[in-house]
Amino acid sequence: MRTHALILASALAALAGAMAASAPDTAARTPASVNNIAVMEGMPRQLSDYRFFFRLRDHDSLQAVGYELNTPLYSDGADKLRFAYIPSGKQIIADGEGLLQFPVGSALIKTFAFGEGADRRLIETRVLLHRTDGWLALPYRWNEEQTDARLAVAGARIPITRPDGAEISYRIPNKNQCKQCHVKDGVVTPIGPKARNLDGAWLEQMVERGLLDAVPAASDSVPDWHEREGGDTASLARAYLDVNCAHCHQPGGMASNSGLDLRWEQDDPHAIGIRKPPVAAGRGAGGLAVSIDPGAPERSIMIHRMSSTEPGVAMPELGKNTVDEEGLAVLTRWVLEMPQGEN
Known part of the structure; x- marks a missing residue:
């Protein structure tokens, strides 16, 4: 079951509870408002300085x-x-292409965590702040006590044991590395919450709350990754590339010199890599001739690079x-299912 509606319903329930707690004898327990000065100025040292959450860890x-x-980025x-x-008093504007324009003063907050319940460990929180001079991306590292997260301008490496037992060296990006994924045409911009990658019911509820001006016509078009078993392979693969790769591999992106355009809306086979020779892959190409060789994932640069963790190749x-x-697995199946005569 999708959880977008449950998330919003939970937020509304919390709001009702807080309003009930705002009587004079319990006013001290009323959560404080978001610190809009922190959103708009400087580089706050602690995540708690913003007051986005009245119970920070939760x-x-x-x-x-x-x-x-619908389809999330793999991290x-x-x-x-x-x-x-x-x-307050502002709303997101949906343009004709289904993109969401967040007003100045907005913030996008994303916390990365491993585990569940009491065993859940918060690792980092990335904050995108929309200020009068554009978007600013800042990373925050959670402390061992899990009480707050501190600004990590230089990034960090953290040893993590995932719930599946895998041991990894998790990297928090530094402030400049945040820009590498979020820059288009030299301007920092959000890459995750596009209308096509959000549930239609959630968008409708945002309209009802006055936080979004209208549901874009292009909304809810990317498949739900959680329901990928039995789903259309090509749609799943294209959604995966759009979310995980297209922020760099598109005109104006950091990897536009590759000649690949992996956006969801791109329908030119050559642009998405089918029988396309590499332009700037270097040793990352692994001696292979084309980005995607239909029917042959073992001869496809895209699959080769996705399969690697080697710096300069991965x-x-x-x-x-x-x-x-x-x-x-989805991308490999997609390449295997391609008609070998496709060009």
Whole structure:
């Protein structure tokens, strides 16, 4: 079952509870408002400085709305808690292409965690702040006590044992590395919450709350990754590439010199790599001739690079130290199912 509606319902229930707790004799327990000065100015040292959450570790919030993505970005198997904060009196504007334009003063908050319940360990929280001069990306590292997260401008490496027993060296990106994924045409921009990658019911509820002006016509078009078993392979593969790769591999992206355009809406076979020779892959090509060789994943550069964790070969370059076996399986199946006469 999709959980978007449950997330929003939980937020509304929390709001009702807080309103009940705001009587004079319990006013001290009323959660504080978001610190809009912190959102708009400087580089706050602690995640708690923003006051997005009145119970920080639990990510309980009255003003930041939780959301999920239909197809999420892979990050070494970490779970993610996603929230959007829209300042009072403003709303998100949906343009004709299904993109969401967040007003100045907004914030996108994403926490990376491993484990569940009492065993859940929060690792980092990345905050995107929409200020008058554009978007600013800041990473925060959670302390061992799990009471707060501190600004990690230089990033960090953290040894993690995942719930499946795998031991990894988890990387928190530094402030400049955040830009590498979020830059298009030289401008920092959000890459996750696109209308096509959000549940239609969630978008409708945002409209009802006055936080979104309208449900875009292009919404809810990317398949639900959680229901990939039995799903259309090509749609799943294209959604995976759109979310995990297209922020760099598109015109204006950091890897536009590759000539690949992996956006969901791209329908030119050559642009998405089918029988396309590499332009700037270097040794990452592994001696292979084309990005995608229909019917032959073993001869496809895309599959070769997704299968690797070697620096200079592995793709994506940032945000992972392990192979996404589930994503790789979908992309491999996609290439195997391609008609070999396709060009």
